Amino acid sequence: MLELQQVSKIFGGQLRAVDQVTMTLTQGVVGLIGHNGAGKTTLMQMIASLTRPSSGAILFQGQDIVKKPEQIRSRLGFLPQDFGVYPNLSALEFMQYFAALKGVRDPARIRHLLELVNLQDHAKRPAASFSGGMRRRLGIAQALLNDPDILIVDEPTAGLDPEERLRFRNLLAELGFKKLVIMSTHIVSDVESIAGQLAIMKNGRLIAFETPDAILQAAHGQVWQANIDAAEFESLRAQVHVLHAQRQGERINVRIAHPHSPCRDASHAEPSLEEALMARRYAALELAA
């Protein structure tokens, strides 16, 4: 459905914000993960046809989106990172405004979408008085007005409280049953339970494009746990990569990324996705050293 072929974006003649990214995306939730500045937003903006690749091609249903941007634009919903609401409009008026801009005439569609994002009881309230999570849910509702095939959401969970986060995650998971949902984040736990695939970016490059299961499998045997005393902890942490340490009375529970047992009495631990990614990163650093 969406094919990226060696897509690059160069700013100012030398900064490779996105560097030769190739991937094919179909249905489901794709988590786009990377640190600040990894190139996630730039990549999403190119897919949304808001900025052109410096080189490479993006094909939607086999058509080049630079040559035929209207094709993807009519099938796309986009929630940008800095999504804002207008101070004087209620949620309903906001939706009506965007519906008019997008040529959506059915008032039932607006009601349905406000229900979908659970804002039906707040439709008459000024959107400016909404919490961050409510605003973002309204943002998703407006992005869905044209019933898009592709939904792009840039860092949608930043600043949300845990309940809002969960609600938002569930909503995206549901949408991913029928659409391609591309969600960027630097918080792995936000996508680990809903993403069918993870695209991991670093310095503009796509360093992995895999299922969460494959990433967990690859880290199997690389993460260890141990219960050690403070002196042991001090010496250990100078030598290995500590993922997590929690004091328990006089002793410390540690989780460590290491290719083999890091200390006496260490045992294998089931890694979380975040730990698996950290273990992979540390292993790559060791290899490069």
Ligand SMILES: Nc1ncnc2c1ncn2[C@@H]1O[C@H](COP(=O)(O)OP(=O)(O)OP(=O)(O)O)[C@@H](O)[C@H]1O
């Ligand atoms: N319009 C621009 N002009 C020049 N440099 C830019 C521009 N947009 C982005 N960059 C640079 O490109 C790189 C990638 O930025 P981008 O915003 O795509 O990363 P990101 O992964 O989305 O980061 P964040 O999580 O902070 O949003 C950064 O070094 C950024 O400073």
